[in-house]
Amino acid sequence: MKQKIGLNQKRNLFGWVFLAPAVILIVVMSFVPAINAFITSFKTGNGADLHFAGLTNYLRIFKDAVFIQSVKNCFFYLIIQVPVMLVLALILASMLNNRKLRFKGIMRTCIFLPCATSLVAYSIIFRSLFAADGFVNLVATKLHILSEPYNFLAHPTSAKIVIIIALVWRWTGYNMVFYLAGLQNIEYSVYEAAKIDGASPLQTFFKITVPLLKPTILITAIMSTNGTLQLFDESVNLTNGGPSNQSITMSHYIYNQAFQGVPKFGYTSAMSFVILFLVAILALVQMKVGDKRD
């Protein structure tokens, strides 16, 4: 008996050896800098010359028109893109789960393929496709949908919509894979029983697929919300935040403030904590909403 306890303790120690590198790295590379940023957010000054200034930075945020614009933009992307993408991914996944269809493998690969492109690469592809002399304008003018080429990226609303189209293109397949994985855990006989009972495809979708996939939908919603609030590559490479900061994202603005011109580390740290706060709040809300429907 005594020996067994000794052995357990030895194993427990071994457990810590397995964990140590990962845990130490997360503490040093995430928690320490996060605390550091939190402290810096109460300081002002240029470059490394910083002194405490209380809530100055946080008060300044509310008067910063560009930052407020960037928050609005991120929420615009979030509110339109995330639901559209998740619903599309759900529909495509439930169709690909139909055993009667053929060529499912190749269609799944095609729809998932955009995920293999780098964020900078696809941003540049979409920027070229939607340019004033780009392919979309060419087709639209040839088909007489547009009388003359429209500079999508030079107008605030259309620039934002191009970003949303690009995001939906890049991420729908990614989320679809999660749903397909979730659907494989649902017994196919449930669907066959529903069909025998005369359920329509829409009823099956809302009464079986959506409720049973709820945990997966919740995970994908939280991941996409988090990702959308931190958008950077697309804002830099697709629209360059333009026209005149009308499509800029929070991360892009923070990057510009920190690394272009005189670095304002205190102010940018405060702005980054606003993002942290928003991500945390939205995750909590989504978890609450996710629980309610039980």
Place this chain on the structure above:
Amino acid sequence: MTEKTKIAIQYIVLIFASLISVFPLVWMMIAATNRSVDVIAGKLTFGSRLFENYQNLIANQDIYRGFMNSVKYSVLQTVISILICSLAGYGFEVYHDKIKDGLMAVILMSMMIPFVALMIPLFRMFSGMGLLNSAVGFILPSLSTPFLIMLFRSAARSFPIDMIEAARIDGLSEFGIFFRMFIPTMRSTFAAALTVTFMNAWNNYIWPKVIMQDSKAQTLPMMISNLTSGYFTDYGALMLAVLITTLPTAILFLALQKNFAEGITGAVK
């Protein structure tokens, strides 16, 4: 609606989605082989200007160096990160107790910290340590990720405890069990982890943009982004650069696609 029309609608939707998904990539590949003028004119057939586009591209950016940098950083990050996170995921599951479970919850919380919040303190820390423009500087912040630890923890959950006990009786050490039994059994999880980690490293943009200030240390995504910032409007060469950046991850993804889906399924369960 008859059964046949239902099936037809599903085919139409799926084929349409497949075409939309593939078109921008096909367009990019075609553009990489054509003159810029032809790209603008909407030419949709492969051309013969691949070599000329390559010449124009390397005259503007040192793409070969960028490619080798990206390979170096990504391979290093993938190998080390998978080793560290698989050990941790296995450890959290196999040796779990109250303290370790609590610690896992704390680690998951770090997923909520946006990278922009860490970027500035990390930059100041790394420049103090002389890690700017270095591979170590590139990989350090992303070596240990909650997502990978979670992935390997769920994999370890399906690893039978009887097998571990039997191996212990046979005299295999704790690390021996991990390296000789866990890794070979969980091949699809490791393949999924490899795909995700390599793609994240290859595609990382904001962090190298912060620390790789020397043009000799730049990555491929940084270089194609540089191309668009000037007056460089050669669509053919630009799309060739995009193609070069996309190929490695696309090949990896297509090769490991099956394992990726299986590995992710394990994580979602």
